[in-house]
Amino acid sequence: MPETPNVTYSFLGPAGTFTEAALAQVPEAQGKPWRAVNNVGEALADVVSGRSVAAMIAIENSVDGGVSATQDALASVPGLRIIGEYLVPVKFVIVARPGTTLKQVRVINAHPVAYAQCRVWLEATLPNHGHIPASSNVAAASSLFENGLADAAIAPPGIDKHYDLVELAHDVGDNPNAVTRFVLVARTNEIPPPTGADKTSIIVELPEDRSGALLDMLEQFATRGVNLSLIQSRPIGDALGRYRFVIDADGHILDERMSDALLGLRRFSPNVLFLGSYPRADKAPNEFTSRYDNEIFIEAREWLTELITGEPRT
Numbered sequence: 001m002p003e004t005p006n007v008t009y010s011f012l013g014p015a016g017t018f019t020e021a022a023l024a025q026v027p028e029a030q031g032k033p034w035r036a037v038n039n040v041g042e043a044l045a046d047v048v049s050g051r052s053v054a055a056m057i058a059i060e061n062s063v064d065g066g067v068s069a070t071q072d073a074l075a076s077v078p079g080l081r082i083i084g085e086y087l088v089p090v091k092f093v094i095v096a097r098p099g100t101t102l103k104q105v106r107v108i109n110a111h112p113v114a115y116a117q118c119r120v121w122l123e124a125t126l127p128n129h130g131h132i133p134a135s136s137n138v139a140a141a142s143s144l145f146e147n148g149l150a151d152a153a154i155a156p157p158g159i160d161k162h163y164d165l166v167e168l169a170h171d172v173g174d175n176p177n178a179v180t181r182f183v184l185v186a187r188t189n190e191i192p193p194p195t196g197a198d199k200t201s202i203i204v205e206l207p208e209d210r211s212g213a214l215l216d217m218l219e220q221f222a223t224r225g226v227n228l229s230l231i232q233s234r235p236i237g238d239a240l241g242r243y244r245f246v247i248d249a250d251g252h253i254l255d256e257r258m259s260d261a262l263l264g265l266r267r268f269s270p271n272v273l274f275l276g277s278y279p280r281a282d283k284a285p286n287e288f289t290s291r292y293d294n295e296i297f298i299e300a301r302e303w304l305t306e307l308i309t310g311e312p313r314t
Contacts, residue, residue: 006050006051006052006053007032007033007053008032008033008034008035008046008051008052008053009023009026009029009032009033009034009035009052009053009054009055009056010034010035010036010037010042010043010046010047010051010052010054010055010056011023011034011035011036011037011043011055011056012036012037012038012039012040012043012056012057012058012136013036013037013038013138014036014136014138014139014142014162015036015138015162016138016141016155016156016158016159016161016162017136017137017138017156018058018088018090018137018156018180018182019056019057019058019182020034020036021088021156022056022058022086022088022180022182023056023184025086025088026056026084026086026184029054035051035052037055038135039069040057040067040069040070040073041073043055043056043057043185044057044073044074044077044080044185047080047185047186047187048077048079048080048187050187053186054083054184054185054186055184055185055186056086056182056183056184056185057070057073057182057183057185058070058180058181058182059071059085059181059182059183060180060181060230061090061113061178061179061180061181062090062175062177062178062179062180062181063090063117063175063178064113064116064117065232066230066232066246068234071203071232071234071246072234074185074203074246074273074275075203075234075244075246075273079187080185080186080187080275081185081186081187081188081189081190081191081275081276082183082184082185082201082275082276082278083184083185083186083188083190083192083276083278084183084184084192084278084279084281085181085182085183085184085199085278085279085280085281086181086182086183086184086281087179087180087181087182087281087282088179088180088182089178089179090117090173090175090178090179090180091156091157091170091171091173092114092117092118092137092154092155092156092157092171092172092173093154093155093156093157093159093167093168093169093170093171093172094108094152094153094154094155094167094168094169094170094172095141095144095152095153095155095159095160095163095165095166095167095168096144096151096152096153096165096166096168097144097145097164097165097166098164098165098166100151100152100166100168101168102125102126102152102168102169104151105126105129105151105152105168106128106129106130106151107129107130107131107132107149107150107151107152108122108126108129108130108131108132108150108151108152108153108154109131109132109134109140109141109143109144109149109150109152109153109154110131110132110133110134110137110140110153110154111133111134111135111136111137111139111140111154112133114137114140114154115131115133115154117173117174117175117178118154118172118173118174119174120174121172121173121174122172125169125172132149132150134153137154137155137156137159138155138156138159138162140153140154140155141153141155141159141163141165142163144163144165145163145164152168154172157170181281183201183278191253191254191276191277192277192278192279193254194252194254194255194277195252195279196285196286197279197280197282197283197284197285197286198250198251198252198255198277198278198279198280198286199229199248199249199250199251199277199278199279199280200248200249200250200251200252200253200258200262200274200276200277201246201247201248201249201275201276201277201278202247202249202262202265202272202273202274202275203244203245203246203247203272203273203275204217204244204245204247204265204269204271204272204273205236205242205243205244205245205269205270205271205272206242206243206244206245206269207268207269207270207271209241209242214245216268217245217265217268217269218231220261220264220265220268221249221261223264224257224258224260224261224264224292225257225288225289225291225292226249226250226251226257226258226261226288226292227249227250227286227287227288228247228248228249228250229248229249229250230246230247230248231245231246231247231248232245232246233245233246234246244271249261250286250287250288251277251286251288252277253274253277254277255286255294256293256294256296256297256298257288257292257294257297258277260297262274
């Protein structure tokens with residue numbers, strides 16, 4: 001009998017995390033086994049080893065920017081592609097053991113990022129509180145039963161469905177528009193077809209530490225009309241002054257302007273890691289001026305071919 005293909009999906013657990021909420025948006029994952037992992041490295045290792053067909057990981061937050069652990073992991077694990085992105089609104093609640101009131105809360109257990117995003121509310125509502133860092137938002141809630149050091153926790157909405165907790169306050173985040181961007185990562189060479197509302201993710205190393213090197217890299221996009229929605233530097237780690245750049249560019253690798261920009265990047269830097277082209281989660285059409293239409297690049301290439309061969313275009 002043929003071997004049954006693996007259809008497991010990995011996500012940062014345990015149950016109730018924002019990552020699980022992102023995975024719930026993937027139609028192909030519905031009804032399939034989901035595997036909760038402890039960190040991004042374990043999630044990507046599942047994909048590389050074949051334990052999971054894909055992994056959902058957080059890559060950017062609208063308040064805190066890029067997730068450095070994810071960016072560094074993607075730079076160091078070859079053979080992975082981003083095949084989709086998903087947005088999850090970031091909302092927080094305060095939860096506690098049954099019988100606890102908000103006035104009784106003296107110590108809050110919270111992931112450092114969640115704590116930072118609720119700091120204004122906490123200082124206004126619980127000005128004398130203390131903070132114990134947690135490894136995740138769900139771990140902050142579950143730890144209320146483990147050591148009793150904290151009176152309450154910052155957690156995702158709905159956490160009381162998974163644990164015997166009561167909600168003391170909701171919408172405690174300081175930014176009502178906060179959203180986290182997640183990407184689904186798989187081990188594949190297939191590229192989703194262009195939709196006109198796409199994003200391309202790459203990681204580029206500056207070949208040398210010199211004046212104008214960053215400008216040279218950015219010009220590969222600017223001169224081809226490609227907008228960048230994310231650019232973040234990360235140290236390579238082998239020497240001071242050596243950086244790689246994590247870049248999200250508006251467009252698809254099969255768009256002429258994008259493919260031409262990638263060729264320019266490859267000439268500029270020997271280390272360009274293509275992470276994938278995939279549909280944008282917000283479905284917003286990519287905007288660019290008409291002089292960067294596909295037909296403009298094609299016509300220019302045909303013109304050059306005519307000059308070289310001497311044969312007129314058909």
